[in-house]
Amino acid sequence: MPEAPERKQASLEKKIEAKVEEKIEKDVEKKVEQKIEKQAEKRIEQKVEKKFGKEISEIKAELEAEKEFIAKSPISIHVDSYDFIFDDFDPRPFSQRALSDDFLREAKKFALEVKPGVLELNFLIHESIRKQEIEATIKKRLHEHFRKSLAESKKEHDWIVKKGSIMVLAGFAMTLGAAAIGYYFGEASFLFVLIFVILEPAGWFTFWTGLDQLFYEARKTRPNLEFYAQMSKAEINFQSY
Numbered sequence: 077m078p079e080a081p082e083r084k085q086a087s088l089e090k091k092i093e094a095k096v097e098e099k100i101e102k103d104v105e106k107k108v109e110q111k112i113e114k115q116a117e118k119r120i121e122q123k124v125e126k127k128f129g130k131e132i133s134e135i136k137a138e139l140e141a142e143k144e145f146i147a148k149s150p151i152s153i154h155v156d157s158y159d160f161i162f163d164d165f166d167p168r169p170f171s172q173r174a175l176s177d178d179f180l181r182e183a184k185k186f187a188l189e190v191k192p193g194v195l196e197l198n199f200l201i202h203e204s205i206r207k208q209e210i211e212a213t214i215k216k217r218l219h220e221h222f223r224k225s226l227a228e229s230k231k232e233h234d235w236i237v238k239k240g241s242i243m244v245l246a247g248f249a250m251t252l253g254a255a256a257i258g259y260y261f262g263e264a265s266f267l268f269v270l271i272f273v274i275l276e277p278a279g280w281f282t283f284w285t286g287l288d289q290l291f292y293e294a295r296k297t298r299p300n301l302e303f304y305a306q307m308s309k310a311e312i313n314f315q316s317y
Contacts, residue, residue: 151183151186151187151195151196151197151198151310152186152198152199152200153179153182153183153186153197153198153199153200154200154201155199155200155201156201156202157201157205158170158201158205158207158210158211158214160176160178160179161175161176161179161199161214161218162174162175162176162179163175163176163177164176169213170210170213170214170217171213171216171217172217173217175218175221183197183307184299184303187303187306187307188303195306195307195309195310195311196310196311196313197218197307197310197311197312197313198312198313198314198315199312199313199314199315200315200317201314201315201316201317202316202317203316203317206314206316211314214312215312218307218312219308219312222304222307222308222310223308225300225304225308226301226304226305226307226308229297229300229301229304230301232297233294233297233298233301236289236290236293236294236297237289237290237294239286239289240286240287240288240289240290240293240294241286241290242286243282243283243285243286243289244282244283244286244287244290245286246282246286247278247279247280247281247282247283247284247285247286248279248283249279250275250276250278250279250282250283251275251276251279251280251283252279253275253279254271254272254275254276254279257271257272257275258272258276
């Protein structure tokens with residue numbers, strides 16, 4: 077009977093050893109499978125590179141050239157064709173076509189990421205489709221568009237500021253008039269009471285609406301104004317890859 081615990085311990089040790097051996101075998105099998113997979117992937121890559129080595133090298137070279145160009149340029153936009161810059165639904169020639177909303181959105185996004193000042197806008201386009209005459213026309217068209225948009229944005233901004241200033245002055249004058257009527261005439265007659273009741277809220281409303289125009293609405297136009305001011309002076313270039 078005293079040998080019973082020893083037999084139990086031996087049996088338990090065998091079970092533990094079996095589990096450990098099983099775990100080790102699984103780990104070894106997993107590592108072997110991973111090694112075989114890596115070797116297979118490497119052989120496949122070598123076969124593909126051997127078969128399409130030239131094409132892969134050319135693609136890698138193009139990608140590296142594109143990355144290098146983008147890194148050097150303040151604003152770089154990759155375009156598959158000149159049509160990307162213009163509206164797809166506008167059939168007119170490049171000298172008259174409207175600019176694409178996608179292009180303007182991308183340009184504005186990039187412009188916000190660079191420091192204020194004169195920008196350099198670079199279009200990265202494949203060498204096989206480049207045409208100097210078209211690029212000269214596009215540069216001229218872009219500068220015309222940005223200058224025109226700058227003038228319109230400035231006009232809008234100035235009008236909001238002017239309107240806000242007039243409303244502030246008018247509101248202040250109405251409030252002052254209401255205060256004068258209340259001070260000098262009080263409730264002398266129904267007419268003066270009516271004028272006071274109309275002028276006081278109208279003055280406050282006009283005054284605060286004018287301030288809203290000056291400090292909030294005018295501020296909303298600043299991003300467009302700054303963007304078009306930058307782009308109207310931007311140096312536009314086309315580069316091959």
